[in-house]
Amino acid sequence: MAEINCEGRSTREINSEIRRVIAAGDADIVLKNPLARHNLGVAILDPVRIRIEGSVGYYCAGLIDGPRFEIMESAGWGLAESMMGGEVVVHGSAGNGAAAAIRGGTVVIHGDAAARLGVSMKGGTVLVAGSCGYMAGFMGQKGTMIVCGDAGDAFADSMYETVCFVGGNVAGLGTDAVVESPGKDDIAFLDSTLAQYLPGSQKRGNDFKKIVAGRKLWNFDKREWKVWQEAL
Numbered sequence: 001m002a003e004i005n006c007e008g009r010s011t012r013e014i015n016s017e018i019r020r021v022i023a024a025g026d027a028d029i030v031l032k033n034p035l036a037r038h039n040l041g042v043a044i045l046d047p048v049r050i051r052i053e054g055s056v057g058y059y060c061a062g063l064i065d066g067p068r069f070e071i072m073e074s075a076g077w078g079l080a081e082s083m084m085g086g087e088v089v090v091h092g093s094a095g096n097g098a099a100a101a102i103r104g105g106t107v108v109i110h111g112d113a114a115a116r117l118g119v120s121m122k123g124g125t126v127l128v129a130g131s132c133g134y135m136a137g138f139m140g141q142k143g144t145m146i147v148c149g150d151a152g153d154a155f156a157d158s159m160y161e162t163v164c165f166v167g168g169n170v171a172g173l174g175t176d177a178v179v180e181s182p183g184k185d186d187i188a189f190l191d192s193t194l195a196q197y198l199p200g201s202q203k204r205g206n207d208f209k210k211i212v213a214g215r216k217l218w219n220f221d222k223r224e225w226k227v228w229q230e231a232l
Contacts, residue, residue, distance in 0.1 A: 002026040006040075007033040014040060022046050036076065041069060047086075058095075061088045064105075077114075080107045083124070089197075096133070099126045102143065108197045115152065118145050121162055129198050137164050137211075138174065146193065148203050156211045160218065165190060165208040178214040186210060 002021040006014050014031070018041060021029055031052045034040060038057035041050055047066040055073040065084035074092030078100060085104040093111030100116065102124040109126075115133035118126045123143045131149035138154070140162025150168035157174020165182065173179070182190070187205030194201050 001028040001030060003030045003032060005032050006035060006037060011037050011039050015042065018044065018050070022048055038076065041067075055092065064088075074111065075109075079109075080105075083107070085124075093130070099124070102126070106197070110198070112149070113147075117147075118143070118162070121145070125193065127193060127197055129201065131168065134171070135174070137162055140164075144189075146190065146208070148194075148198070148201060156213070158217060159213040161213070164211040166211060167203050167208045170209075170211070173211070176214045176217045177211055180210045180212060182206070182208055182210045 004017050018029060027048045029048060029050045034052050034054040034056055036055045036057045039059050040056050041061045043063040044067045045065045049068045051070045053072050056071055057076040059078040059081060060075055061069045062078060062081040064086050066086045068087040071090045075090050075094045077095040077097050079094045079098040080088040080102060082101045083105050087106045089108045091110045094109045094113045096114045097116045098109060098113050099107040099118045099121060101120045103122045104124045106125045109128045112130035113128045113132040115135055116138060117132045117136035118140060119138040121143045122141045125144045127146045129148050132147050132151050134152035135154045135157060136151055137145050137156040137159055139158050141160045143162050145162060145164040148167040151166050151170045153172040154174040155170050156164050156177035158176060190205035190208055194203060
């Protein structure tokens with residue numbers, strides 16, 4: 001296991017050292033004293049394991065494809081933005097825009113997520129053990145979002161094919177978002193995902209409500225202008 005002490009180093013130096021130890025063949029890396037620096041571990045494309053012993057700042061683990069990040073405390077804005085694959089696990093809470101525009105992989109937040117969780121996500125899975133802020137799932141195109149607690153206002157606004165599950169209350173649904181009852185396959189998926197990533201959770205699949213797009217905004221036709229106005 002390679003240890004990297006971040007104290008006294010710039011973000012560029014830390015990221016260069018991560019790449020150096022990966023190139024040397026180390027698959028297990030520990031970052032000590034991260035001191036909430038921004039942009040740590042960006043664009044890592046190798047199937048390595050990186051544990052960060054502390055909190056991180058903005059855009060940690062963005063643009064990754066393959067590694068597993070474990071952040072032992074909290075994360076700032078833009079966690080795992082545009083990730084292609086891999087896992088990012090945060091043991092604390094995450095700031096605005098966590099998992100924005102991800103295309104694959106899994107993001108797990110053991111605390112709460114702030115506003116705009118999973119906006120424009122195009123695949124992958126986002127799991128929040130706590131609650132999330134406003135406009136989560138905005139314009140989500142694919143993928144799955146699971147919020148075990150409560151969700152803020154404008155939840156699932158203007159979505160396409162992203163599927164959301166909420167275990168608590170929703171302050172307000174966004175435009176064209178509708179609530180459905182989870183099916184048997186949904187409940188089985190929720191149970192297996194919670195057992196894998198949140199084994200101590202008291203939630204079960206049948207505790208969740210399912211929220212999807214009502215599909216009124218998927219296509220615009222001038223002949224149906226009144227329908228479009230009503231959806232907006």
